[in-house]
Amino acid sequence: MTDRFEKFSIAISEISKYWHRLASEEMEKHGLKGPHAIYLTTLLRNPEGLTAPQICEISGKDKADVSRMMAIMEKKGLVTKESVNKNLYRAVFRLTDEGRTAAEFVGKRARLAVELAGGDLTDENRAIFYESLEIITNKLRELSRDGLPTE
Secondary structure (H helix, E strand, O other), X not given: OHHHHHHHHHHHHHHHHHHHHHHHHHHHOOOOOOOHHHHHHHHHOOOOOEOHHHHHHHHOXXXXXXXXXXXHHHHOXXXXXXXXXXXXXXEEEEEOHHHHHHHHHHHHHHHXXXXXXXXXXXXXXXXXXXXXXXXXXXXXXXXXXXXXXXX
16 A cells, blocks of 8 residues: 555656646746646636636636736736626636737647657556546545545
């Protein structure tokens, strides 16, 4: 059991480290940080715009991080914040043309990285991997919410 735990923990940690390094290098080309990538791609997939709570839910990020990142991207002219019924509380964030260009670039580079990283996997192995990853993620989310059962 410990061996599985160690392999899992180390693999997840390394994947995260290398992914963030690649994201940071790519985002630097737009004067942004690696964490901005998830927000750009999330907004690109939702051209109608999203509220901050929706972005939190989709990205798995907390409210403070979303607020901070949206403010930075708004200042850089990548997103706009549009009021709903003259109320900024439920404002909708949308990509600007410049933001869309940056998001498309990030998406293209991310797809290339994923393709190259998983290039040696068969389609069957890839399907099993992503299914397994989703199962583990959902179970860890549930355990995080409910706590570990007592022995």
